[in-house]
Amino acid sequence: MSAPDTPRFGSVEAARGRLTLEEVGAIASSRGLAPEDLEVRLRADASSRRAVLALFAVALGWLIIGTIFGDIASIKLHSPDFLTRTSWLTFGRVRTAHLHAVNYGWATAALIGMALWLMPRLVHTELKGVPIAIGGAVLFTIGIAAGIVAVLAGWSDGMEWLEAPRWLAGPFLVIGGGLIGLSLFWTVASRKSEHLYVSVWYILGAFIWFPMLYLVGKWPTYVGVESAAANWFFAHNVLGFWLTALSVGGAYYFIPKVLGRPIYSYQLSIVGFWSLAMFYSLNGMHHLVGGPLPTWMITTSIVASVFMFIPVVATAINLHMTVVGRFGALRYSPTLRFVVLGAFAYTAVSLQGSFTALREVNRVTHFTHWTVAHSHVGAYAFVTFVAFGAMYYIVPRLVGHEWPSERLIRWHFNLVLAGIAIYVVALSWAGVAQGLALLDPATPFQESLRRTLPGLWARTFGGLLLTAGHLVFAYHFWIMVRTPERARRTRPPFHEARPVLYTAEAEAARR
């Protein structure tokens, strides 16, 4: 591995401490690394630092806003008189704003940040087109904000997951996402590693799939039932091809990296990726079982949903068998704790999804809170946990010092774990009770609602725990990034002590 010929200097270097070439050599030898390897690693991290930290900060902001919207929407379900006098806080708007804030503002921004940090490391080079990536992140954030404000103001395209007005938010999202993708593809094209690790496939796949999904979902000519088909084509695939792809890509990096052992079966990981790529796109129509769509579409979707066992089991075997026998590591690594639990949730939600697609099961669960619980297992227990784990690993390596408080990490973990467990169990139970009541002709409709009330109260409680956990994490992130004098009480993480390498003199000497 040779060092890049033209080192990049910029504000990162100006803002950070510098190491001489000799210091790099000393650190590298003490860590058992070739100086060139350390240099490549440090340059990779330094190149993505600004974009990644900015995206993480923005993502956390949306996480707080989004979960508060979620709490308001949840309270309204059991206390419908809550905040009814303010039009922009009515259920239809605030629930949609919640969905956009957490799925696009939080999860998407955090996972893009993770991808921007991971990709240079995976291909052993610097992030290319940093200004392009930062510009893309800014535009993407503007698009999210514009979409959410429009939704709160009552301006919506009326398709689930795609409510943000296409002519207002769309251009920002398309151009912003495109610029970030350009930076990633440029980075891969400039790679200095011969091999493409499986995470690279997942990340690149996500950035190819998402624009296709958005284009089909937002195509402005759908009428009637076409809208429903396009809607669920997008809404389901954005989980599988975007959030899942990025999260699984992250899990395939962090689990083996922290444990210090390759994944259980690399061959299986390749099978998992390509079977996801080929089978997943047919899945979305299972949300329309019983709807006025061609039977072949629904049946094909159900078959494809069962086919999903292949990528899911492949990924599950890999991620779980890599950890088996090493669960003690979860006590030591917050990253592993979040990512391993996220991987378990991935297995659970995927298998649950395949079963829920079956007509017999769907008959009970369709139009109930079960679906909401299911989507939270996916978007939260899986995707968000992986994003949290990634941030715990990445941020110390970007700011050059350790997370200041183990206690805050524990609070964060315990609050969000308890919150999502209560949320999912209560709402799943409420969903089944609701579905069975709806199927019983002797049970009045109002009774089917009354039976869900305990579950809805528990959901609000779980949601409030999640919000508390997010506030703890956001505060921890804030003192980590903004008040380094507090955070620097602990020693920095290994051999990424001061990520910028050279003084100008040392650089001249190196040449």
Added chain:
Amino acid sequence: MLPTSLAVAIATAAMTLVPALLLLWAWRRGLFRDLDAQSRVIFEPRDWRIERPWEAPSDRLAREAAHGPLESPQPGEWGGAGRSDTA
């Protein structure tokens, strides 16, 4: 009934066939050669030598035999605050 969902049908077909073609291309391009080395591309020499407290003694001895004496971990080694710091 096909025109009802033509855009979805075409997009779905494209999203199934294009990955199949890409897989073929990647295979011919040799991107799946030496998968064992590919699975280790994320590691550095030090990753094999860090002392891991959760490790069984037999695993530890095996790593010592393969990679030499193990090194002590440092705070943040596995992503998060050092266990001793509870401030």
